[in-house]
Amino acid sequence: MRAMTIPEPGGPEALVWAEVPDPEPGPGEVVVDVRASAVNRADLLQRQGFYPPPPGAPAYPGLECSGVVGAVGAGVTGWEVGQEVCALLAGGGYAQRVAVPAGQLLPVPAGVDLVDAAALPEVACTVWSNVVRLARLGRGETLLVHGGGSGIGTFAIQFGAALGATVVVTARAAKHERLRELGAAHTVDYREQDFVEEVRRVTDGRGADVILDxxxxxxxxxxxxxxxxxxxxxxxxxxxxxxxxxxxxxxxxKRASVAATALRSRPLDDKAEIVRGVREQVWPLVESGVVRPVVDRRLPMTDAAQAHRLVESSDHLGKVLLTLG
Structure with missing residues (x-):
């Protein structure tokens, strides 16, 4: 198969579309024939040499994908060859095929295009695990989301609003109208405004109950x-x-708390638990149309360098997808 390799760390030009060995499904794994992946900030860091994949993960970037099950390993139940899926990955999404632990697979939500489904796994798992499982955001509380125009941000806005929270976001002014359409109650131009003052103003001095930073x-x-x-x-x-x-x-x-989390390096059983939570609590919102993938644009996977430049510029809104076929 072919995959986007990084022979030497560097700028976007360091990405090389090359022939690599085909993955084989190990016990408990499924091979997905990839239709699309998405660009995440972690991919940019990996390309630059600052964020190596965890042990055992593919060397290629890509923390999520969508596609079709191409092979099923020993001990896997509930997944069949030919089934449309999306997946949370520790790496390897920028490739024609990728082996995935079965616990990190999700069905493509009803009403979502197979390619657009690649925009969901990483953001859904990140936002749910932090906003719900860790921070316990409740109805009537205030959620402050930094980077509201990012993939994480556009998802967190919709999800927080769906949970009954008042969502405040920081973002460039040019993105504010679209973010309000997604459910942001208040938008802050971080270039011109002090977000601390703005949060206090819109909460009558109380502040934000949860901040996703x-x-x-x-x-x-x-x-x-x-x-x-x-x-x-x-x-x-x-x-x-x-x-x-x-x-x-x-x-x-303030009797407040600070936590810092990463998703990529979590143990497999923890990732599987997060994926189950997303399937139970987030997927119904997606299938009902309350929460939708926000896709800035689709680019061929061979144009990954162009996609990285776009994400580095922060001129996009939502996810930038890389497509095959």
Whole structure:
């Protein structure tokens, strides 16, 4: 088969479409014939040499895919050759085929195009595991989402609104109208406005109950300042750096908490549990049309370098998909 390899770390031009060995399904695995994958920030970091795949994962980028089951390994039940699926991956989505632990497979939701389904697994699992399982967002609470125009952001807006939360997002001003259409109650232009002041203003001084943060160090102090009493900050990205000083007295005063999580490196049984939660609690919202994949554009997988440049620019809204066939 062919896959997008990275012979040497570097810029988008480091991605090379090359012939590689075909995957074989091990016990408990399914091989998916890929129809589409999606570009995530982690793929850019892997290309640059900063985020190697976990042990045993394919060397190629791609943390999610959609396609058709092509082979089923020993001990797998509930999945059949020819079935349309999407999958959460530890790597390998930028390829014609990929072997996936059966616990990380999801059926394509009713009403969703097979290619567009590639936009769902990573964002759905990330948002559900952090916003619901970890931070316990409740109806009537306020959710602050940073990077509202990203794949994570556009999904979190819809999902948070579906849970009955008031969603506040930070994003470039040009994206605000579309984000309000997705369910954001309030939008903040992070280039011109102080999100701490804006969150306090729209919550009558109370602050955000849950913050989903992709920035990390550069936002840490302001995120804590923006939390309500009993608030929960969940850091899922480090676009703003890795190290910052945390004022514990501010956390203590608010009885607040800070957590940091990653999805890719979790054990298989934990990923399978998250996927089950997504299938039970998120997929019905997708199938009813309350939550939908937001796709900026589709590009051929051989144009992955162009897709990486687009995501690096942050000019997109939602997911950028890479397609085969």
């Amino acid at each position: 992709i920035m990390g160090a550069s936002y840490l102090a302001r995120n804590v300042a923006a939390l309500a009493d009993g608030g929960r900050l969940v850091v899922i990205g480090m676009q703003g750096g890795r190290k910052a000083e945390l004022d514990l007295s501010a956390l203590l005063a």
